[in-house]
Amino acid sequence: MSMEAAQQTFIAESRELLVNMEAALLTLEKTPHDTDAVNAVFRAAHTIKGSGGVFGFDALVEFTHVMENVLDDIRAGRVKVDADLIALLLACGDHVSLLLDCLSVKDSAAAFAAAQPESHELQAQLNCYLENEAAGLPQVHDDLAHDADVQRIGGGDTVESDAWHISVRFGHNVLRHGMDPLSFIRYLATLGEIQSIFTLFDGMPDAAAMDPESCYLGIEIDFVGAVDKATIEGAFEYVRDDSAIRILPPHSKVADYVNLINDLPEDKTMLGDLLMASGVLTRNELDEVLRLQQRLDEETNADNPDPLAHTQRIGDILINQGMVQSELVNAAIGKQDQIKQHKVLEASNIRVHAGKLDELINLVGELVIVSASVGLSAKRAGNIDLLEAASTLRRLVEEVRDSALNLRMVPIGETFNRFQRVVRDLGRELGKDVELVLSGIETELDKTMVEKINDPLMHLVRNALDHGIESPQQRAQSGKSPRGQLRLNAYHETGSIVIEVADDGGGLHRDKILARAIERGLATADQPLSDQDVYQFILEAGFSTAQTITNVSGRGIGMDVVKRNIEALRGTINIESEAGIGTTIVLRLPLTLAIIDGFLVGVGKSAYVVPLEMVFECIELSQQDRLRVRESGYINLRGEVLPLLRLRDVFETKGEPSKRENIVVVQYAGMQAGFVVDALMGEYQTVIKPLGKLFEKLSGISGSTILGTGEVALILDVPALVQKAVGSETSKDRPALEHRMLERR
Amino acid sequence: MTITLTEAGKDASKLAVNGALTIYEAASAKAALLEALTKTRELEIDLSGVDEIDSAGVQLLILLKREAVKAGKHMRLAQHSAASLEVLDRYQLASYFGDPVVLSPDA
Amino acid sequence: MTKKLIMVIDDSASLRQVVSIALKTAGFDVLEAADGKDALGKLDGRKIHLMICDVNMPVMDGITFVTEAKKLPGYRFVPIIMLTTESRESRKQEGQDAGAKAWVVKPFRPEQMLQAVTKLILP
Numbered sequence: 001m002s003m004e005a006a007q008q009t010f011i012a013e014s015r016e017l018l019v020n021m022e023a024a025l026l027t028l029e030k031t032p033h034d035t036d037a038v039n040a041v042f043r044a045a046h047t048i049k050g051s052g053g054v055f056g057f058d059a060l061v062e063f064t065h066v067m068e069n070v071l072d073d074i075r076a077g078r079v080k081v082d083a084d085l086i087a088l089l090l091a092c093g094d095h096v097s098l099l100l101d102c103l104s105v106k107d108s109a110a111a112f113a114a115a116q117p118e119s120h121e122l123q124a125q126l127n128c129y130l131e132n133e134a135a136g137l138p139q140v141h142d143d144l145a146h147d148a149d150v151q152r153i154g155g156g157d158t159v160e161s162d163a164w165h166i167s168v169r170f171g172h173n174v175l176r177h178g179m180d181p182l183s184f185i186r187y188l189a190t191l192g193e194i195q196s197i198f199t200l201f202d203g204m205p206d207a208a209a210m211d212p213e214s215c216y217l218g219i220e221i222d223f224v225g226a227v228d229k230a231t232i233e234g235a236f237e238y239v240r241d242d243s244a245i246r247i248l249p250p251h252s253k254v255a256d257y258v259n260l261i262n263d264l265p266e267d268k269t270m271l272g273d274l275l276m277a278s279g280v281l282t283r284n285e286l287d288e289v290l291r292l293q294q295r296l297d298e299e300t301n302a303d304n305p306d307p308l309a310h311t312q313r314i315g316d317i318l319i320n321q322g323m324v325q326s327e328l329v330n331a332a333i334g335k336q337d338q339i340k341q342h343k344v345l346e347a348s349n350i351r352v353h354a355g356k357l358d359e360l361i362n363l364v365g366e367l368v369i370v371s372a373s374v375g376l377s378a379k380r381a382g383n384i385d386l387l388e389a390a391s392t393l394r395r396l397v398e399e400v401r402d403s404a405l406n407l408r409m410v411p412i413g414e415t416f417n418r419f420q421r422v423v424r425d426l427g428r429e430l431g432k433d434v435e436l437v438l439s440g441i442e443t444e445l446d447k448t449m450v451e452k453i454n455d456p457l458m459h460l461v462r463n464a465l466d467h468g469i470e471s472p473q474q475r476a477q478s479g480k481s482p483r484g485q486l487r488l489n490a491y492h493e494t495g496s497i498v499i500e501v502a503d504d505g506g507g508l509h510r511d512k513i514l515a516r517a518i519e520r521g522l523a524t525a526d527q528p529l530s531d532q533d534v535y536q537f538i539l540e541a542g543f544s545t546a547q548t549i550t551n552v553s554g555r556g557i558g559m560d561v562v563k564r565n566i567e568a569l570r571g572t573i574n575i576e577s578e579a580g581i582g583t584t585i586v587l588r589l590p591l592t593l594a595i596i597d598g599f600l601v602g603v604g605k606s607a608y609v610v611p612l613e614m615v616f617e618c619i620e621l622s623q624q625d626r627l628r629v630r631e632s633g634y635i636n637l638r639g640e641v642l643p644l645l646r647l648r649d650v651f652e653t654k655g656e657p658s659k660r661e662n663i664v665v666v667q668y669a670g671m672q673a674g675f676v677v678d679a680l681m682g683e684y685q686t687v688i689k690p691l692g693k694l695f696e697k698l699s700g701i702s703g704s705t706i707l708g709t710g711e712v713a714l715i716l717d718v719p720a721l722v723q724k725a726v727g728s729e730t731s732k733d734r735p736a737l738e739h740r741m742l743e744r745r
Numbered sequence: 746m747t748i749t750l751t752e753a754g755k756d757a758s759k760l761a762v763n764g765a766l767t768i769y770e771a772a773s774a775k776a777a778l779l780e781a782l783t784k785t786r787e788l789e790i791d792l793s794g795v796d797e798i799d800s801a802g803v804q805l806l807i808l809l810k811r812e813a814v815k816a817g818k819h820m821r822l823a824q825h826s827a828a829s830l831e832v833l834d835r836y837q838l839a840s841y842f843g844d845p846v847v848l849s850p851d852a
Numbered sequence: 853m854t855k856k857l858i859m860v861i862d863d864s865a866s867l868r869q870v871v872s873i874a875l876k877t878a879g880f881d882v883l884e885a886a887d888g889k890d891a892l893g894k895l896d897g898r899k900i901h902l903m904i905c906d907v908n909m910p911v912m913d914g915i916t917f918v919t920e921a922k923k924l925p926g927y928r929f930v931p932i933i934m935l936t937t938e939s940r941e942s943r944k945q946e947g948q949d950a951g952a953k954a955w956v957v958k959p960f961r962p963e964q965m966l967q968a969v970t971k972l973i974l975p
Contacts, residue, residue, distance in 0.1 A: 001869055010866030046908060046937060051867040053959015061959050068937065175768050177953040178902075178931025179972065180800050185835050187971045199836040204804065207779055207812050212771035212801060213929075219836075235971060238954040351865070768929045 010051055011100055017044040018100075021093050022421055025086055032081040041089065042071040048096065059112050060099050063119050066126045067092050079129050090421075092122050157288070159257065161280045162224065162250040163195055164232060167260060169203070169218040171242025172211075179239050181217055188235050192225015196278040202266050218266075222278045254285055258292045268293065354447070357407055364397075364404045369706055371397040372684060376709060408448065412490045412499070413441030415450055419461055423486060426465050433472050433483045434465055440490035445497045449589060452569055453499070456562040460501040460585050461486065463558070468505035468583055478580065480504070494613050494667075496571075497591055502584040508577040510534050516543065535575035539563040570702050572669065572719050588669060588719075598686050598705070600713065601664055602679035604653040607713040609686055609705060610675070614666045614718045618680050621661040635674065637665070643725040646676040650700055650721070666718050673725035675716070688715060700724070746770040748777040751791065758785040763794030766802035766829075774802075778809050786818050793824035798832050810842060855881040856973055857898060861891045861917065862906040862935065871904065874962035879975030888912025888920070897926060901973050904965070905952070906935040907943050915943060918950040931972045935960075 021044035024037040031037070049064035067089070073079040095118055102111035166188075170181055188194060197219055204216035223232070229247055236245050246263065248256050257280075261271045272290060275281040281289065371394050378390035416438045423436040469475075469484035476482050489500040510531060517523040517537040537543060539559045566573050571589035590611075598609035599618075625635050634643050642665065648657060658678040665674045686705035702717035746764035760781050766774060782788050790806070806822065813820035822842050825833070833839055858880045860868050865886070872882045883900070885891035887909040903921070907914040914934055921927045932952040936944060944955060956968050 001873060003870070003873060006866050006869035006873065009869055010864075013864060013866050043908065043910075047864050050906075050935070050937065050958035051864040051870075054867050054870045054962060054965075056961060174953075175799075175801050176929060177951055178929050179953060180931075182800055182832060182835055183931075183972050183974075186974055190970070190974075197835075197837050199838055199841075201804070201807055204808065204811070207808060210775070210804075210808055212775040212805060213768055215800065216804060217800060238971060241948070241953070769926070 007055060007103075010055060011103060013051070014048045014100055015097070017047055018093055018097055019418070020044055022090065023417065025090055025093065026420055026424065028081055029083070029086045035075075038071070038075055038081075042068070042075055044093075045071055045096075057099075057103065059102075059115070059119065060096070063092075063099065063123065064096065066123045066130075067096075070126050070129050073129065085129065088122070088125055092126070095119065095122055158251040158253050159280065159285050160251075160282060161222070163222040163280055164224070164227075164250055165248040165252070165257075165260075165275075165278075165280045166221040166223055166232060167219070167244075167246040167248075167264065168221075168236060168239075169244040169265070170215045170239060172214045172216070174239050174242055175215045176213055177242075181215070181219065181239075184235055184239070185219070185221075188221070188223060188232070191227050191231065191235065192223055195222045195224055197221045198274050198278060200266060220274055220278065222280050248280075254288050255292060257281060257285075257289050258296065261289065261293065262296070352407070361404050361408070364401050367397055368401055368686065372686075372707065373709070405446075408446050409444040410447050410450060411442045411444050412450070412497075413438070415454060415457070416441055416488050416490070418454075419457075419488065422458065422461060423465065426462065430465060431471060432465060432469055434469055435483055435485050437485055437487045438489075439487070443490035443492060443497060445490075445589070446591065449569060452565065453587070453589070456565045456587070457488075457499070457501065459558045459562050461488075464501060464503040464505065464583070464585075468503035468507075470506055474506075492591070493588070496588045499587040499589070500584055501587075502582060504582040507579040507581055507583050508535055508538070508575070509579065513537055531577075532574065535577060536573075538575070539573060570717065570719070574669070598684045598715065599664065600681035600684045600707075601647075601662075601675070601677040602681055603647045603651065603677050604655050606651070606653065607681065607707065607711060608647065608677070609684065609713050609715045610664055610666060611715070611718055612683060614668055616665040616667045616672065619663050619665065621663050621676060626661065635663075637674075640672075642672060642674050644674045644676055645721055645725045647716075648676070648678075650724075666722060668719050668722045671722050671726050673722045675721065686713070686715075746774065748774060748781075750781065753784075755785060757787040757789070759789045759791055761791040761794060765797035766795050766805070767797055767799040768801035771801040771805060775805055775808070778805060779812065782809060782812060782816075782818065782820065788813065788818070788820045790820070790822050791824045792822055792826050792829040795826045795829045798829050800832075803832055803836060803838070806842070807838070855879060856901040856975060857881045857883060858969065858973075859883045859885065859891060859894075859900050859903045859905075861885045861888065861903065861909070861914070863887055863909045864906075870962055871965055874966050875969065878966055878969075880969075888914065888917030891917055892920060895921070895924070895927065900927065900930055902969060903930055903932045904935065904956075904969075905932055907947065908937075914952075915946050915950050918947065918952045922951050933965075933968055933972070 021041050024040035024044075027034055027037040028041070045064045045067040049061050049068055052060040052064065070079065070089075074081060074085075079085070095115070098115055098118070099112070102108055102115055105111045168181070168184075174181070185194070185197070198221075200218040200220065201216050203218065204210055210216075229249060232247055233240070233245070236243070239245075246260055248260060257275060261268050261275075264271055272281075272286050275289075276283060276286045371390075375390045375394055378386045420436055423434055427434040464486055469486065470478070470480075472482035475484065485504045487500070487502040489502065491498050514523065514529070514534050514537075517534070517540075518525055520540075520543065522537055522540060523529065539562070543559065563573055566587055566589070569589050571587055574586040574588070575583070576586065577583040597612035599612050599615045601608050601610060619637075628635065634641050636642070642663075644663065647653070660678075662677055662680050663674040664677060664680070665672060667673075684707065686707070688703040688705060700717050700721050701714045702720075703715040705713050705715060707713050746762070746766060749761045749763070750758060751761045752759040758781060760778070762774075764770075778790075788809075790809070795802075810820050822829075822833075833842070858875055860871050860875070860882055861884075862868050862871075863886050868884045868886075872884060875882050880901075883894060883898070885894050888905075889912040891903075891905075892912075905914045905917060909917075912920075918932055918934070921930070931954065933954040933956055934944075934947045934952045935956055935958055936947070937958050947955070954968065954972060956965060
C-alpha cells in the first residue's frame with residue numbers, strides 16, 4: 001500500500017461522497033426537514049475535510065471547512081434550509097469535484113490557482129450564513145494555570161540551573177484511561193535529556209485502601225532540551241485535565257521555586273532537599289528559598305491568622321476556576337445529544353480493484369478454453385469415467401464463469417440516478433418543467449459498460465429535454481399537462497439489456513426528417529421507407545432539423561456519435577415516435593462483453609460461433625428448399641417468411657458446399673433470419689477475444705475466439721447479419737414475396 | 746501471569762512472578778503479594794519472568810516494600826528482567842528498593 | 853520481539869490507509885476497521901496497545917464503541933485516541949466520560965498523529 005494508492009482511494013471515496021451529497025441536497029430541496037439528508041450532506045463535507053487533511057490538501061480542507069461550519073449550523077437548527085442555500089450547496093459540491101480534478105492534473109498547483117477565485121466567491125457566500133450568529137465561543141484555555149506564572153512573591157534572583165523543572169502529580173484515574181506516566185517519561189526522553197527524576201508516592205494510602213488500578217505517583221523531573229514550554233506541556237497533554245502539572249523554565253526566579261514548594265502537597269523540607277539533590281537548586285539558592293518561604297508564612301499569618309488559608313494552594317483555586325470555566329463553556333456550547341444514528345443500509349460490500357477483476361475474468365476465460373479442450377480429448381479417448389469427469393468439470397467451470405462475470409454486474413440505478421441533477425439543472429436552464437421517472441433501476445449490466453453508456457445517455461437525455469419536450473406554454477396549448485415527463489427504463493431481454501429513453505414531448509416529424517434526408521442525398525423521394533427507417537436518419541452525422549441551435553444541442557454533432565458509441569458496444573438503436581405524443585429511443589446492448597455461450601457452425605474449412613442466446617432453432621435444409629433458396633433468398637418456415645443468408649456467400653468461402661446444408665435460425669430484436677451453413681457442431685462456451693484494429697471494420701464479425709482444438713473461430717455479429725438479411729428483403733422483394741406466400745397457400 | 750512460591754519458609758521466602766505485571770493483573774497480584782509477605786519475614790521477588798510491567802505493577806512493588814518496612818520485615822527484588830529493569834530505571838527507584846541489581850540472563 | 857498493535861477505526865478508507873502507512877513505517881503493526889461494529893468484531897482477544905478511533909462513523913459511532921470496548925476484560929485499560937473535528941458539536945466531553953482521554957483534531961497530518969501516538973506508546 002503506497003501513498004499514491006491511498007491518494008487514489010481518497011479521490012474515489014470523495015467522489016462517491018459527493019454523489020451522496022448531491023442526492024441528499026436534491027432530497028432536501030423537496031423535504032427541507034429531512035434530518036437524514038442533512039446528516040448525509042454534513043458527513044460528506046466532514047469526511048472529505050478530515051481525510052483530505054491527512055494528505056495535506058490544504059485548498060480542499062479550507063473550502064470544506066467553511067461548508068462544514070454552515071452544515072453544522074443547519075444540523076443544529078441555527079440556519080434554515082431554503083432554495084438559495086440548496087443552490088449554493090450544490091454549487092459548492094461541484095466546486096469540490098473541481099478541486100478533486102485539480103489533484104489529478106499534471107500541473108496541480110496551476111489548476112488550484114485557477115480554481116481560487118471560485119473558491120473565494122463561494123466561501124464568501126457561505127460566510128453570509130455564518131455571520132448571522134452569536135460571536136465566537138470563548139476558547140477553552142490550554143493551561144489550567146498551575147504553573148509558576150502565578151507569583152505570590154515578586155522580584156528576586158534567578159536560579160543558575162539551565163534545566164527545566166517539571167513537576168507532575170498524576171490524577172488517580174490516569175492508569176484506567178490507558179495513560180501511563182512511563183509513556184510520558186519515555187516520550188520526554190526523546191525530546192532531550194532527563195537529568196534527574198524523583199518518583200514520589202506519598203499519596204499512596206495503606207494496603208487496605210490502596211486501589212491497584214489507581215495512580216498515586218508523582219514525578220519531579222529536571223530536563224534539558226532545545227524545546228519550548230508548549231512542547232513540554234504537549235508531552236503531558238493527555239493527562240493535563242486530570243493531573244497537576246507545573247513547569248518551571250530554565251533560570252526561573254527563586255521565588256518561582258518558593259511558590260512551587262508551597263503548591264506541592266509534600267513536606268516542604270523534603271521538597272527543598274529534593275530540588276537541591278536534583279541539581280536544579282544550588283545550596284545557596286535553597287537557603288534563599290527557605291528564607292523567602294519563611295517570610296511568606298509570616299506575612300500570610302499576619303494577614304490571616306487562619307492557618308488553613310495559608311495552606312490553600314493556588315493550584316487548587318485555579319483548578320476549581322478551570323472547572324467552572326469548562327462548565328460555562330459547555331453551557332454556552334449548548335451540548336445536546338442530538339446526533340442520531342442514521343439508517344445506513346448494511347450492505348456488506350467490499351471494494352475490489354477493477355484490474356484484479358479483469359485478471360480474474362481473463363483467467364476464467366482461459367479456464368473455459370482448457371475445459372473445452374479437456375472435453376474434446378475425453379470424447380476422443382472414449383473413457384466413460386473421463387467423460388463424466390470432463391462433463392462435471394465443464395459444469396463447474398460454467399458456474400465459476402457465471403459467478404465471475406456476475407461480479408462485474410452493477411445495477412443501472414447508479415447511472416440513472418445521476419440524471420436527477422442533470423434533468424433538474426437543464427430543465428431550469430431551458431425553462432421547461434420536467435419530471436424524471438426511473439424504472440428498472442435494479443437491472444444489472446456489466447460495469448465496463450456503465451462507463452461507456454453514460455455519454456450516449458447524457459446526449460439522449462439532453463436532446464429529449466431540448467427538442468423533445470415542449471415548453472410549459474406549448475404543452476398547455478396542446479392540452480398536455482405543463483409538466484413534461486422523461487422516462488428512463490431498463491430491462492433484460494434474451495441476452496441483452498434494453499435501455500429506453502422516452503419523452504412525452506412533440507414526437508419526431510417524419511416528413512421534415514425525410515425532406516432533410518433527401519436534401520442531404522441520404523434518400524430519394526420514391527424510396528419505400530418505413531417510419532423506423534426515416535427516424536434512423538437523425539443518427540447521421542450533421543443531421544439536424546432543429547430550428548434553433550441551442551447551447552445544449554442542435555448542432556447535429558451528437559446523435560451520430562451516440563450511434564457510434566452504441567455500435568462499438570455491439571448494440572443497436574431503435575427509434576419509436578408518434579407526432580404530438582412523444583419519442584422513445586430504445587438501446588439494446590449485449591449483457592456481457594467477455595464470455596459467451598456459443599453455437600459452433602462450420603462453413604467450408606472455417607468455424608464460426610453464433611451467440612447461443614440468439615439461436616432459435618436449427619433445421620436441415622431440404623433438397624427442395626435448397627433450390628428455392630438459390631433463387632429467392634428465403635424459405636417458408638411454418639407459414640412465415642424466413643429470410644436467409646448463405647454464410648458461404650457472405651464470407652466468400654471457397655470450395656463446394658457440402659452435400660448437406662443446415663439452417664441456424666436466429667432471432668434479434670423481434671426479427672428472425674436463417675444462416676445457411678454446412679455443419680452444425682454443437683454448443684461451445686468461448687472467451688471473446690477482441691478483433692485487432694485491422695479487422696474491426698469487418699461487417700458481420702464481432703470478435704474471435706480460440707477453440708479447444710486451438711483453432712480460431714470467428715464470432716458472428718448476429719444483429720448486423722440479421723439486419724442485412726431482413727433489410728435486403730424489405731427494400732426489394734417484400735411485396736413480391738408476400739404475393740408468393742399467398743400463392744402458396 | 747502467575748505468582749509462584751519457589752521457596753517457602755517462615756524466615757525467608759522466594760516469590761517468582763511470571764508473565765505480565767500490569768494494570769490488568771494488578772488486582773489479583775496485589776492480594777497474592779501481600780499474602781506472601783504476611784507469611785514470612787524476608788521476601789525475595791524474582792522478577793526474571795516479568796516480560797511486561799507498567800506503573801500499576803511498579804506501584805504494587807512499592808506498596809509491598811512499604812508494607813514490609815512498616816512491619817519491620819525485609820523485601821527485595823532480584824533477577825530483574827529487562828522489562829522490569831527499564832521501568833525501575835525510568836523511575837529511578839533502584840535506590841528505594843535498595844537492591845544490588847543483578848541482571849537476569851535476558852536483560 | 854513482536855511489534856505493538858494499533859487499531860485504526862475510521863469510515864474513511866483513505867484516511868485509514870495513510871495513518872496505517874505512517875504507523876507501520878514507525879514500526880507498529882496496524883489493524884483497520886471501518887466502524888465500531890466492525891472493530892468489535894475484529895478484536896478477537898488480541899492484545900491491542902492503542903486504539904485510534906473516529907467519533908463520527910455509521911453503524912456504530914466512536915463513543916459507543918469506546919464504551920462497549922472498555923467493558924471487555926482484556927480492553928478495559930487500553931489507551932484510546934479519538935479523532936474529532938473542531939466544530940462545536942465535537943462530543944469531546946462525552947468521549948472523555950467514556951474513557952477516551954486523548955484527542956487529535958481533524959484535519960491532521962500524519963506526523964501529528966505519529967506524535968500523539970508516541971506520547972502514549974513507543975514502537
